[in-house]
Amino acid sequence: MKEKTKQGKAVFLDRDGTINADDAGFINKPEDLQLYPFAAQAITKLKKMGYLVFVVTNQAGVAYGYFTIEDVEKINTKMLKDLSEANAFVDDVLYAPYHAKGIVEPFNIQHEDRKPGIGMFKKINKKYGVNTKLSFMIGDRASDIGFGKNAGLKTILVRTGNGEKEFMDNRVDSEFYPDYVVKDLAVAVKLIEEIDK
Ligand SMILES: [Mg+2]
Structure with a gap:
């Protein structure tokens, strides 16, 4: 019998607009974080399939002075x-507080951690070991897709x-063209289930 090696398969998830609603553009305080109703179940399903699940989120609001590192940690x-x-557990959560146009030191720099840079991927890969061929990035922005492509993941x-706006704006952008476009995280996980078979 052929044994499939599926060690190190992982799904990287963006936070705002993917796991939780992102109506205002920034989540400033814990009360503002509202999970999408399908998020917990989708994550549980990924864990049952044997995936490591990581949240990787750009939080440039720290660099802009909209909120602090402490706020980001409270929100996470x-x-x-x-x-x-809801019985859903992720393996790790990483965030990138940087933006080159920010005003708050030391975060007002261009940094590899900010997606589409892959600093956060590198940290996770070093700690957990990721099999990129079997792994995915799911997100609602071109920067998420860029991160996935730069890290060698399926996007x-x-x-x-x-995502809707991003899809319309970037549909002809070959650099950041996603491998798949789906309605939401629940459908993304169903798709992974199909690919995983
Ligand atoms: Mg997002």
Whole structure:
């Protein structure tokens, strides 16, 4: 019998607009984080399929001075609490507080961690070991797709959050053209289930 090696298969998830609603553009405080109703179940399904699940989120609002690192951590804690109450668990959460046009030091720099840079991928890969051939990036922005492409992952654009606009704006952009475009995270996970078979 042929044994398939599926060690290190991982799904990288964007946060805002992918796991939770992103109506205002920035999530400033924990109360503003509202999970999409399908998010917990989708993550649970990925874990059952044996995927490592990572959240990688750009939080340039720190560099702009809209909120602090402490706020980001509180918001991430709220996300993890809401997910765990629905029996969904992720393996790690990383965020990039940087932006070259920011005003708050030391975050007002261009940094590899900011997607589409792959600093966050490198950190996760070093710690967990990722089999890129079996792994995916799911997000609602071109920067998520760029991150996935730069890291050698299969890419899925969701049409929640900013995704609908991104899909229309970037559909002819070959550099950031996603491998798949789907309605939302629930459908993205169904697609992964099909590909995984
Ligand atoms: Mg997003």
